Amino acid sequence: MSIEHLPSASEPPRVVALAGGVGAARFLEGLVQVVEPARVTAVVNTGDDAEFYGLFVSPDVDIVLYTMAGLVDPDQGWGVRGDSFYALEMLGRYGQETWFRLGDRDLATHIYRTHLSRQGATPSEVAETLRRHLGVEVSILPMSDQPVRTQVRTHDGWLAFQDYFVKRRAADDVLDIRFAGIEAAQPGPAVVDAIERADIVVVCPSNPLVSIGTILAVPGIRQALCQRTLPVVAVSPIVGGATIKGPADRMMRGLGMEVSAVGIAEAYRDFLDVLVLDEQDRGLRGRVQELGVRVVVADTIMRDAATKAQLAGVTLHTAGLR
């Protein structure tokens, strides 16, 4: 890195966050309390993208977008707060499946995204347009402009991610995971540059397989992380042997990974400098360190704005940034 990109008193740190959905968005809520939002770039998983009724839906991008815009439903962590479902009800009258709960305000996003896409806008351009209209200062970069579709193998065969995750409520045993289209995918136009220029890359507490794993599988992204000289810091999404939300623990077990902060460190060890793990997992410190990863113990349960900010602060501090 050239000297002008080193953080200084006059230049606040640049932060890149690798982000899946809800866990990442909650971490970002803390991050923007302790860093200028305009200096934060979220590189977001698009493997969960899906099409409903011909509308393009990008769930993780929208979770980050709505959260940063202050619009997100705080209980679910996705969708728009107080949204109604009148269009969806009517789509049901037209015989359409309605298990993917698209609210009326949320549908506007998908209508507009689809409209822009059909006019030739890339996912990166769409995300940028949505962000600006909603007054979001954090940069939102889809991991790739090429379509990547996460698929999950179960005892019933390969399923599209949303079929597994939403329609079947993540109830199946996960035997394998693949990212259709990943070979042809390239990092979004600003992604590698953002990773190279960031003072810290934070791997958010997201699913290591189908959120972060998808981002890492885009050819060029993992390499860019490995080549960094400044810190990459992950926050473990596994606390006390389980996830706070979502099926990451069962997926990790299904794929033979250790369901612990150690399993997270193993998944990221080739580029990871620091792992922030929960106080409950203090006893795993030695095993993580043996993998060549520095450990910071913190309260990682994001209960409210204060604990979110505190976790973000600890994470930046591991890189000497606070």
Add this chain to the structure above:
Amino acid sequence: MSIEHLPSASEPPRVVALAGGVGAARFLEGLVQVVEPARVTAVVNTGDDAEFYGLFVSPDVDIVLYTMAGLVDPDQGWGVRGDSFYALEMLGRYGQETWFRLGDRDLATHIYRTHLSRQGATPSEVAETLRRHLGVEVSILPMSDQPVRTQVRTHDGWLAFQDYFVKRRAADDVLDIRFAGIEAAQPGPAVVDAIERADIVVVCPSNPLVSIGTILAVPGIRQALCQRTLPVVAVSPIVGGATIKGPADRMMRGLGMEVSAVGIAEAYRDFLDVLVLDEQDRGLRGRVQELGVRVVVADTIMRDAATKAQLAGVTLHTAGLR
């Protein structure tokens, strides 16, 4: 016509109704009280069709659809009763124009129509699919499967119909009308056959220029009406020198037509057998008859279910069908 298509006691009459928007839909509400709905075919104007945010909207088809499904907003005569506008509000946040008031339930129709269309369904196939899902027994035939776009010339130049009608609230003087695409348009696949087989064709009390006029301009439809031997009956939309709803009177005046039942009879005289005109216009009877059109005087103001049914009954009676 072959003998088996003549009405008989065992076979209820087949009725074709040429339909624009609100006035036609209200007439149809009466018609289905006095004729089996499954024997009614509405041939509907599509010149008002427009695209908003990449969604295909077919206002007159939807007015007929919603009215026949019992879903229509009874005060406006269009849109879904009690609809909300949350998606539209959100589209406004994305900088989109929101003067065309698409409700949330209504949007579902346009989302589904667009989805079917992009999969290759024709407007006729879409209308049929929508009708079936909403349990509508009346056949709804778009006048043509080819795109026709009504445009209105004002002192500010040519305007798309919805720009003139909704955005600018029909406030401009209308200097001319054209139907872009009309030369390449063909009648919808079942339209001419329906007209040929109908025991009566009713020209609904719709705008004679931009609703009925558009249908009549589709090559082949006017000719099919002229070739009928069984009656064509129109209900005058002009009562006492003005329209009940909409800008037909000002448009007719702008184009140099007489704004009266006589003007209506003149517009349709080449195929019209009977004109039903309002009691207020009883004095015009002689002038209409001079055009070779038989006159029936009735209460044509559709105030409620009873007056709608009565008007439909009178209309059928003119053809000896009730």
